[in-house]
Amino acid sequence: xxxxxxxxxxxxxxxxxxxxxxxIIREGTRLNAEKGLSVDWAAFAxxxxxxYRPSMDKVMSGELPWTNLDALHRRSLDQLLAxxxxxxxxxxxxxxxxxxxxxxxxxxxxxxxxxxxxxxxxLASLSNGNVSLLVNxxxxxxxxxxxxxxxELARAYKPDPRVYRMAADLLGLPRDQVMMVAAxxxxxxxxxxxxxxxxxxxxxxxxxPNRQRDLTPDPIFDVVATDxxxxxxxxxx
Amino acid sequence: xxxxxxxxxxxxxxxxxxxxxxxIIREGTRLNAEKGLSVDWAAFAxxxxxxYRPSMDKVMSGELPWTNLDALHRRSLDQLLAxxxxxxxxxxxxxxxxxxxxxxxxxxxxxxxxxxxxxxxxLASLSNGNVSLLVNxxxxxxxxxxxxxxxELARAYKPDPRVYRMAADLLGLPRDQVMMVAAxxxxxxxxxxxxxxxxxxxxxxxxxPNRQRDLTPDPIFDVVATDxxxxxxxxxx
Numbered sequence: 001x002x003x004x005x006x007x008x009x010x011x012x013x014x015x016x017x018x019x020x021x022x023x024i025i026r027e028g029t030r031l032n033a034e035k036g037l038s039v040d041w042a043a044f045a046x047x048x049x050x051x052y053r054p055s056m057d058k059v060m061s062g063e064l065p066w067t068n069l070d071a072l073h074r075r076s077l078d079q080l081l082a083x084x085x086x087x088x089x090x091x092x093x094x095x096x097x098x099x100x101x102x103x104x105x106x107x108x109x110x111x112x113x114x115x116x117x118x119x120x121x122x123l124a125s126l127s128n129g130n131v132s133l134l135v136n137x138x139x140x141x142x143x144x145x146x147x148x149x150x151x152e153l154a155r156a157y158k159p160d161p162r163v164y165r166m167a168a169d170l171l172g173l174p175r176d177q178v179m180m181v182a183a184x185x186x187x188x189x190x191x192x193x194x195x196x197x198x199x200x201x202x203x204x205x206x207x208x209p210n211r212q213r214d215l216t217p218d219p220i221f222d223v224v225a226t227d228x229x230x231x232x233x234x235x236x237x
Numbered sequence: 238x239x240x241x242x243x244x245x246x247x248x249x250x251x252x253x254x255x256x257x258x259x260x261i262i263r264e265g266t267r268l269n270a271e272k273g274l275s276v277d278w279a280a281f282a283x284x285x286x287x288x289y290r291p292s293m294d295k296v297m298s299g300e301l302p303w304t305n306l307d308a309l310h311r312r313s314l315d316q317l318l319a320x321x322x323x324x325x326x327x328x329x330x331x332x333x334x335x336x337x338x339x340x341x342x343x344x345x346x347x348x349x350x351x352x353x354x355x356x357x358x359x360l361a362s363l364s365n366g367n368v369s370l371l372v373n374x375x376x377x378x379x380x381x382x383x384x385x386x387x388x389e390l391a392r393a394y395k396p397d398p399r400v401y402r403m404a405a406d407l408l409g410l411p412r413d414q415v416m417m418v419a420a421x422x423x424x425x426x427x428x429x430x431x432x433x434x435x436x437x438x439x440x441x442x443x444x445x446p447n448r449q450r451d452l453t454p455d456p457i458f459d460v461v462a463t464d465x466x467x468x469x470x471x472x473x474x
Contacts, residue, residue: 070409122372132409135359135384147372148384152407170389172307172369 006197006235008171009117010126010149012158012182013134014104015206017114017125018141021045023104031097035088044080046210051076056128056157066155068130074098101129102136107203111142113228120237124149126167126180128157147171159190168196179222181231185214192220199223199231243434243472245408246354247363247386249395249419250371251341252443254351254362255378258282260341268334272325281317283447288313293365293394303392305367311335338366339373343380344440350465351381357474361386363404363417365394384408396427405433416459418468422451429457436460436468 014020021042028041055072058064067075077098081089089097114123124147125134134148147170151157154166168175180191183203192198199222202215217224225231251257258279265278292309295301304312314335318326326334351360361384362371371385384407388394391403405412417428420440429435436459439452454461462468 122376124372130409131384131407135361135408139359139383146376146385147368153390170368171372172367 005177006121006179007173007177008122008124009179009181009199009235010124010164010167010171010191010196012180012184012187013125013127013129013137015203016181016183016201017110017143018104018106018137019206020049020101020104021206021208024048024100026105027097027100027103031093035093037086037088039084039086042208044084046208047080047083048073048076049207051079052128060157060160068152069101069128070098070130070133073101099133099136102133103140104137106141106143107227109227109229111144113232114144116232117228117235117237118144118146120235121179122146122171124167124171126158126163127151159186161190161194164191164194164196168194185218188218188221197222199225199235201225201227201231242414243358243416244410244414245359245361246416246418246436246472247361247401247404247408247428247433249417249421249424250362250364250366250374252440253418253420253438254347254380255341255343255374256443257286257338257341258443258445261285261337263342264334264337264340268330272330274323274325276321276323279445281321283445284317284320285310285313286444288316289365297394297397305389306338306365307335307367307370310338336370336373339370340377341374343378344464346464346466348379348381350469353469354465354472354474355381355383357472359383359408361404361408363395363400364388396423398427398431401428401431401433405431422455425455425458434459436462436472438462438464438468 011017024045025041028039028044032039055076059067117123123145125145126149127134128151130152131148131150134150138145149167151163154162156162168178175195176197179197179199180188181199181201182188183201183206188198188200200217204215207213223234225234248254261282262278265276265281269276292313296304354360360382362382363386364371365388367389368385368387371387375382386404388400391399393399405415412432413434416434416436417425418436418438419425420438420443425435425437437454441452444450460471462471
């Protein structure tokens, strides 16, 4: 593929750059110890993430007005705390737990791969996470973004086409000079439909052992890479 | 002032972080040599910058639809090239000259000061420059932003109050935990009116010898600093 044509890489974040599931489990396990709880945080993490798509769908259908991901996470959290019968948390503790999504570890290859890629390409997030979540996460994990872009800026959640169009417009680039990097095929199909290039990094471990995800490369993908170091190699960075 | 309350610093860019005038003169002088021109680029730079406020006013009054700063700069450039009788430039050369605003050098203290400040505070641009201009400038000059925020994201130019409100909203902070840093008092008055804190860094040399600017500190400013190293010292970073 004509790598020199690409000027910027836009990254899906949850699952692609950071290990959301491991991070939530780690934060929850700490809370178990601090509060004497015995919550199964792997199950809790899966249930919390399970509310991700349905909660964004409520926004996109108009059932909810624009609501950023922190606020959607908090709605889901309150519901799950009730379902799990977890009642001993103060408001500050709930806020802190909700912000566990701001404190997710990058995959082991992510920072080094991005640092290499950044020498040659502009690197931007393009996540459904809100701007402050992405900024805090970048500071926490040392993610070297040139630019934090978020669905929040388009007031529409991926895979809405407006999100991908906005990214190319704000970066001042023709869409075929922007490459979407994601572990989720739906994100890449939507980016491709808007004229972006695509790089698939499957991250088979991203959603834990209980969720089946389609890891088969698709012929439309410009690049398929095992991790960000492999992506950097393939893109000449 | 209660520095520990502040969580993020938002920076005016042209004149506050980078030397726009020196950059335009440098790029123009290079063009003189390349094209055998004898343009007075100090005067040209002042005239180009002189169109900055009037061109944004046309957008804010509704005379022009939303137009980002690259496009406003280009309108002004085309007009000035005609006025100066400069006719030998190709379209690519005009595009390159217009993007001189993407290649402006940081003031000598800027990168070191920002690097110190970033240890303790979130650093975001809050400029009338468009996102791609700010991203390219940050890569050119090594500006360590956590987040590139721009008037373009609010589709309103400073000092419109929506720009300052947007910054606090996107950073997920109460407005009094955000401090606007600027060399221009009008920017700080507008930020203060929206509840942001303010830091004045006068940069007396920013607009060249021909423009008078009010450099007197105002009692409403939370901090007055001689440069970003002084700002870092005063803010405990």
